Amino acid sequence: MNRISPSVLSADYGHLAEALELLTASGADMVHIDVMDGHFVPNITIGAPVVRCLRKSTALPFDVHLMIDEPLRYVADFAQAGADRITFHTEAESGVGETIDAILAAGKEAGLAVKPGTDITEVYPYLDRLSMVLVMTVEPGFGGQSFRADMLPKIRALREECVRRGFPELDIQVDGGISAQTIGEAAAAGANVFVSGSALFSSKDMAAEIRRFKTLATAAQM
Ligand code: DX5
Ligand code: ZN
Numbered sequence: 001m002n003r004i005s006p007s008v009l010s011a012d013y014g015h016l017a018e019a020l021e022l023l024t025a026s027g028a029d030m031v032h033i034d035v036m037d038g039h040f041v042p043n044i045t046i047g048a049p050v051v052r053c054l055r056k057s058t059a060l061p062f063d064v065h066l067m068i069d070e071p072l073r074y075v076a077d078f079a080q081a082g083a084d085r086i087t088f089h090t091e092a093e094s095g096v097g098e099t100i101d102a103i104l105a106a107g108k109e110a111g112l113a114v115k116p117g118t119d120i121t122e123v124y125p126y127l128d129r130l131s132m133v134l135v136m137t138v139e140p141g142f143g144g145q146s147f148r149a150d151m152l153p154k155i156r157a158l159r160e161e162c163v164r165r166g167f168p169e170l171d172i173q174v175d176g177g178i179s180a181q182t183i184g185e186a187a188a189a190g191a192n193v194f195v196s197g198s199a200l201f202s203s204k205d206m207a208a209e210i211r212r213f214k215t216l217a218t219a220a221q222m
Contacts, residue, residue, distance in 0.1 A: 002217045003029035003193045004210050005063045005173070009045065009143045010197035016050075019201075020057040026207035030061040030084070032175070032195045037068035040092060041141035048077035055082030065113065065175065065195075067140045068092065072099045079106035087111030087134050087173075090122045100129050111173065115140060120154040120161075127165055132193060133158055137186070138176030143197040147177025152189040159190025183213050184220035192217075 006028050011019035023031055033051060038044040051062065061084040068074065071086075072094035078086055086103045090096055090112060103110040112123050113134035123133050135155050138145040155172060162170045174191040179199035186194065194213060203209035 001192065002187065002214055002221075003171075004200075004213050005030045005032040005193055005195045006200045006206075006210075007032040007034060007143065007175070007195050007197035009034040010201035013046075016054055017057040020054060020060070022206055024058045024060055027210050028060060030063040031058065032063045032065060032197075033083075035064060035066045035068060035078075036141065039069045040089065041067045043141045048074065048081040051078060051083060052081035061085065063087070063111075063173075063193075063195075065111075065134065066092075070094055072102055075099065075102040075106060079103070079108050083108060085109040085111055085131060087113050087132065089113045089115065089140075090118055091115055096126060100126055104129065111171075113140075113175075114154070116148055116151060120158050123158070124161060127162065127167055127170065130170065132171035132173050134173040134175055135191070136176055137174050137178070137182075140176075145177055147179070147182040147186075149182075149185060152185060155186065155189035155191050178213075180209070180212055180216060184216050187217035187220040 006023050036043045036045045063085045064078050064083040066088045071088035071092050086108050100110045109131035111132035115136050137148050137151045171193045172191045173193035174186045175195035178194050178196040
């Protein structure tokens with residue numbers, strides 16, 4: 001099932017509650033929250049205390065993308081703050097298996113992300129415990145970058161591997177440069193959860209743009 005996860009990285013951080021109300025009213029499927037520590041990526045955003053405050057503003061699932069060096073250290077904080085799905089990077093310092101275990105033990109869904117330079121086979125040993133794999137289509141750290149079409153073969157290979165292993169429905173998320181111009185190629189390659197920051201938040205009609213994204217994704221998969 002195709003789902004749209006707008007990234008509030010492109011919202012006005014002074015008015016995040018309003019942004020969540022807009023997303024709720026516009027038919028977003030979840031809310032993508034980018035957590036950056038200034039070490040794993042050269043940018044700093046928000047932590048669990050802010051996520052906890054945002055939890056009051058929407059019932060939409062929180063799709064928390066940890067771009068931090070030590071995800072294992074913060075899993076409990078984000079789980080308690082109201083994250084529903086916690087995604088961390090294979091390139092981080094925490095052990096991958098151990099971090100997945102901690103997320104599942106906290107009663108949350110686990111996602112595993114790869115940067116553009118990382119081989120997709122890195123996630124294969126963990127597929128049976130994951131709800132989602134995030135294939136980054138830009139270098140993580142900033143919104144507004146261009147979609148990297150050279151990541152499409154990774155998405156295709158991952159979808160094929162999921163089918164081979166008996167998890168044909170595993171969520172494959174793409175994050176970075178997703179717009180009406182690029183969502184179709186990502187969907188055709190096998191992605192079904194689409195993060196979008198700048199394209200959605202710069203649109204005049206969020207609800208119409210979310211509907212358009214879904215229509216384009218579904219059409220590309222036929
Ligand atoms: C980038 C973040 C993305 C970002 C995407 O490191 O992980 O979630 O918000 O922004 P756009 O859609 O503008 O590329
Ligand atoms: Zn993200």
